[in-house]
Amino acid sequence: MAGKKSETPLMRQYNEIKSKHPDALLLFRVGDFYETFGQDAVKTSKTLDIVLTKRANGSASEIELAGFPHHALDTYLPKLVKAGHRVAICDQLEDPKATKTIVKRGVTELVTPGVTLNDQILKSGSNNYLAAVHMGKDIHGVAFADVSTGDFVVAEGRPEYIQKLIQSFGPSEVLYNRQKRNNFFEVYGERLYSYALEDWVFQSTTAKESLTRHFNTVNLKGFGIEDLEDATIAAGAILHYLRETEHHRLEHITAVSRLAEDHHVWMDRFTIRNLELFHSNSPDGVALIDIIDRTVSPMGARLLKRWLALPLKTIDEIQRRHTAVAHFVENPHWSEEIRDVLVKVHDLERLVSKLSTGRILPRELNQLKFGLQAIGEIHETLSQENAEALHHLQSQLTPIPELLARIAETIEDEPSVHVQKGGVIRTGVHEELDELRSLMKSGRDHLELIQKRECERTGIPTLKIAFNNVFGYYLEVRNTHKDKVPPEWVRKQTLVSAERYITDELKEYESKILGAEERSLALEGQLYEELVRECAKYLSTLKKNARVLAELDVLLGFSSLALKENYARPEIVEGDTIDIVDGRHPVIEKRLHAGEQYVANNVMLNREDQQIIMITGPNMSGKSALLRQTALISLLAQMGSFVPAKEARLGLLDKIFVRVGASDNISQGESTFMVEMTETASILNNLSENSLILLDEIGRGTSTYDGISIAWAIAEYLHEHPTKAKTLFATHYHELNEMANLFPRIANFNVSVKELDKEVIFLRKLVPGGSAHSFGIHVAGMAGMPKYVVHKAEKMLADLESTREKSGKADPSKPSGEMQMSFFQLDDPLLEELRDDIKRVEIDTLTPVEALMILNEMKKKLGEA
Numbered sequence: 001m002a003g004k005k006s007e008t009p010l011m012r013q014y015n016e017i018k019s020k021h022p023d024a025l026l027l028f029r030v031g032d033f034y035e036t037f038g039q040d041a042v043k044t045s046k047t048l049d050i051v052l053t054k055r056a057n058g059s060a061s062e063i064e065l066a067g068f069p070h071h072a073l074d075t076y077l078p079k080l081v082k083a084g085h086r087v088a089i090c091d092q093l094e095d096p097k098a099t100k101t102i103v104k105r106g107v108t109e110l111v112t113p114g115v116t117l118n119d120q121i122l123k124s125g126s127n128n129y130l131a132a133v134h135m136g137k138d139i140h141g142v143a144f145a146d147v148s149t150g151d152f153v154v155a156e157g158r159p160e161y162i163q164k165l166i167q168s169f170g171p172s173e174v175l176y177n178r179q180k181r182n183n184f185f186e187v188y189g190e191r192l193y194s195y196a197l198e199d200w201v202f203q204s205t206t207a208k209e210s211l212t213r214h215f216n217t218v219n220l221k222g223f224g225i226e227d228l229e230d231a232t233i234a235a236g237a238i239l240h241y242l243r244e245t246e247h248h249r250l251e252h253i254t255a256v257s258r259l260a261e262d263h264h265v266w267m268d269r270f271t272i273r274n275l276e277l278f279h280s281n282s283p284d285g286v287a288l289i290d291i292i293d294r295t296v297s298p299m300g301a302r303l304l305k306r307w308l309a310l311p312l313k314t315i316d317e318i319q320r321r322h323t324a325v326a327h328f329v330e331n332p333h334w335s336e337e338i339r340d341v342l343v344k345v346h347d348l349e350r351l352v353s354k355l356s357t358g359r360i361l362p363r364e365l366n367q368l369k370f371g372l373q374a375i376g377e378i379h380e381t382l383s384q385e386n387a388e389a390l391h392h393l394q395s396q397l398t399p400i401p402e403l404l405a406r407i408a409e410t411i412e413d414e415p416s417v418h419v420q421k422g423g424v425i426r427t428g429v430h431e432e433l434d435e436l437r438s439l440m441k442s443g444r445d446h447l448e449l450i451q452k453r454e455c456e457r458t459g460i461p462t463l464k465i466a467f468n469n470v471f472g473y474y475l476e477v478r479n480t481h482k483d484k485v486p487p488e489w490v491r492k493q494t495l496v497s498a499e500r501y502i503t504d505e506l507k508e509y510e511s512k513i514l515g516a517e518e519r520s521l522a523l524e525g526q527l528y529e530e531l532v533r534e535c536a537k538y539l540s541t542l543k544k545n546a547r548v549l550a551e552l553d554v555l556l557g558f559s560s561l562a563l564k565e566n567y568a569r570p571e572i573v574e575g576d577t578i579d580i581v582d583g584r585h586p587v588i589e590k591r592l593h594a595g596e597q598y599v600a601n602n603v604m605l606n607r608e609d610q611q612i613i614m615i616t617g618p619n620m621s622g623k624s625a626l627l628r629q630t631a632l633i634s635l636l637a638q639m640g641s642f643v644p645a646k647e648a649r650l651g652l653l654d655k656i657f658v659r660v661g662a663s664d665n666i667s668q669g670e671s672t673f674m675v676e677m678t679e680t681a682s683i684l685n686n687l688s689e690n691s692l693i694l695l696d697e698i699g700r701g702t703s704t705y706d707g708i709s710i711a712w713a714i715a716e717y718l719h720e721h722p723t724k725a726k727t728l729f730a731t732h733y734h735e736l737n738e739m740a741n742l743f744p745r746i747a748n749f750n751v752s753v754k755e756l757d758k759e760v761i762f763l764r765k766l767v768p769g770g771s772a773h774s775f776g777i778h779v780a781g782m783a784g785m786p787k788y789v790v791h792k793a794e795k796m797l798a799d800l801e802s803t804r805e806k807s808g809k810a811d812p813s814k815p816s817g818e819m820q821m822s823f824f825q826l827d828d829p830l831l832e833e834l835r836d837d838i839k840r841v842e843i844d845t846l847t848p849v850e851a852l853m854i855l856n857e858m859k860k861k862l863g864e865a
């Protein structure tokens with residue numbers, strides 16, 4: 001305990017530092033070791049599988065202890081952080097030799113899952129985001145920062161939007177306001193790695209001050225976030241946390257940018273999950289990103305993820321990307337050459353961050369050199385091509401030949417790992433350094449001469465000169481030759497089989513050599529720092545270059561994908577058509593067994609005459625694949641990629657919704673019908689004219705009639721809704737085929753199968769028309785059900801169908817008067833008035849209280865009638 005009299009000074013110092021970081025594991029540097037004590041030691045020994053010991057705590061009490069050598073930090077730190085610990089690294093802040101009292105110590109870095117620059121913790125192709133969420137009254141603000149790349153973005157909007165962003169960005173750590181803990185977990189769930197900050201951090205003025213101070217600006221107007229109060233507060237919380245974790249050199253965070261909700265295609269988190277964009281939903285599955293990622297640099301891989309999470313909505317920008325990809329596709333050899341150069345760029349973005357924080361290693365400076373070389377070459381190649389499509393990239397790429405030359409002239413080709421070890425700065429860079437080095441060399445040469453001379457003089461053949469830290473250079477004599485040692489040698493140490501001696505001459509040269517060495521190392525360190533500072537002047541140009549190279553990498557990746565997988569350039573058109581010829585599912589087509597061929601299909605949707613396609617077909621026929629491929633083709637197109645189809649004419653989408661009937665999600669433990677309905681309800685409340693909606697077996701989470709009725713009602717709602725959102729509805733309720741007769745913009749298609757002697761052969765071709773029955777029993781047979789079960793089921797079905805036909809009841813496909821009546825076609829005057837009331841309501845600006853008042857008003861009208 002702090003302040004206890006019996007405590008050793010070391011433990012007193014430890015306790016004092018630990019009290020400032022109670023929730024972090026404190027790695028306390030003692031000599032060559034990092035030590036942990038008490039509960040920290042218990043956790044550390046468990047996580048790292050190292051020995052837990054006990055030692056007297058300077059008093060009668062004992063304390064647990066676990067430690068490891070300081071050079072093992074790179075191995076152990078990632079393990080601790082990946083196990084979910086926050087780790088405070090406490091170093092010795094002064095040379096122990098320079099002080100007579102206890103060495104000064106302090107925390108130099110607090111490493112948490114969301115804040116780290118450690119290459120062993122970071123994944124090269126992914127960003128490592130720290131997020132902060134500020135929950136305003138109705139609007140939430142979010143900020144994402146990746147200290148390893150300098151990325152810093154903010155957004156604000158309704159909680160669903162922020163949830164979706166959090167899902168897309170996948171932060172490693174999320175900061176929130178301790179006072180709003182319950183609310184935070186209610187909205188964002190318990191699965192995130194989160195950390196609570198105090199309420200005062202989430203204040204508008206504090207945040208603004210901290211941001212303007214960081215960016216050295218008067219206000220935040222230049223970043224376009226001035227009016228985003230909640231987002232600004234979140235961004236402020238991030239900066240606060242970075243300071244708290246001892247990250248003070250953040251010059252590489254050069255700007256904060258705003259993610260505008262209306263700039264990108266809206267996909268909610270259910271859609272992202274159901275389309276398996278980033279993760280597959282089955283253990284052995286493959287996600288879309290795994291198929292489309294053909295990038296060759298980590299920066300490209302990260303940018304691709306960003307593009308996939310945020311597909312574009314502006315025709316010009318999308319077409320600019322397509323045109324560049326087309327250019328690469330048309331010039332494959334030339335493109336491959338650029339890719340070969342890009343491979344050499346390394347992770348320029350992360351190198352820039354290391355520059356800014358001053359933690360760049362000599363060989364990383366050489367990587368920067370190769371990156372600069374590559375930039376020069378690529379710039380040159382792009383300029384020669386002089387293609388309109390590439391102008392945008394070429395014009396933003398800025399070679400920095402002077403910096404390239406400076407690094408090349410200064411750093412050795414094969415420098416040692418740490419500058420403290422020397423051997424980093426080239427000869428010819430600094431006169432004094434060269435002199436010191438030759439002094440060291442001649443000193444060492446002279447030592448060799450001494451050794452030779454004394455060998456001859458004394459007749460000791462095995463005499464050798466060596467060095468240790470305790471008494472410097474010495475002469476070592478094996479015991480057998482002890483008697484030949486001259487009297488002027490001074491004995492320093494006796495070993496089992498040898499003795500060690502020093503001489504005046506040896507010490508004279510030692511001081512020359514050591515003095516030169518010390519001075520030369522100091523000088524190298526100084527020159528290295530100067531170079532790093534010089535490089536840091538180019539931070540923002542380097543960052544911009546990194547960004548351009550990342551974009552180039554992604555576009556080249558798209559072209560490689562297009563060539564290898566036979567993708568075509570989509571035509572982006574004004575209007576609302578989706579017209580895909582011979583479309584394929586990008587992931588499934590790669591996962592078929594040998595000999596199987598993916599069957600391509602056409603899909604045509606528009607708001608005028610084919611708004612909703614009702615797709616029936618037996619289980620396993622390929623309905624889900626068809627639905628998803630339609631969304632994925634649009635999504636790929638709006639990211640800037642070519643698409644797996646022969647042709648595609650695509651009107652821009654602004655929202656994509658995918659919902660899957662409950663039982664398809666059973667593996668995720670979310671099979672309740674309630675989840676299915678909640679997810680679907682959120683689509684119906686967020687429709688837009690350019691939405692694409694995919695409903696896969698919606699309604700099957702409940703009994704058949706319930707399910708058919710709900711599916712029917714949803715399809716009818718979508719048809720009647722003024723947005724006329726394009727919809728693909730997969731179902732094995734063939735009863736829904738009746739809807740095509742009643743609603744002009746609903747069309748029936750089925751995924752065809754051939755029946756041969758009660759065998760079902762999947763043809764996987766989408767053809768017009770409904771299907772007569774559900775084939776479920778055939779599939780049961782295929783699945784190896786005992787024959788008895790299959791026959792019994794066939795008989796039961798036949799019986800049920802004949803009973804139903806006789807009674808003519810409860811079949812929504814033979815609509816009763818009520819079923820046919822559409823909500824929007826009611827002709828009762830009172831209901832009409834109510835309908836008008838509803839239509840007048842402006843949901844966007846409606847407060848809950850106003851909604852209640854309107855409802856009350858309507859109830860009154862109904863009561864009076």
Ligand SMILES: Nc1ncnc2c1ncn2[C@@H]1O[C@H](COP(=O)(O)OP(=O)(O)OP(=O)(O)O)[C@@H](O)[C@H]1O
Nearest residue numbers: 597598599600618619620621622623624625626764
């Ligand atoms: N067009 C296609 N060409 C070749 N194989 C396909 C095609 N579409 C689907 N498949 C194969 O069929 C399998 C089942 O497809 P899918 O899941 O789309 O069927 P489904 O009709 O939705 O079935 P369920 O109703 O049981 O969910 C896929 O995993 C894939 O292997």
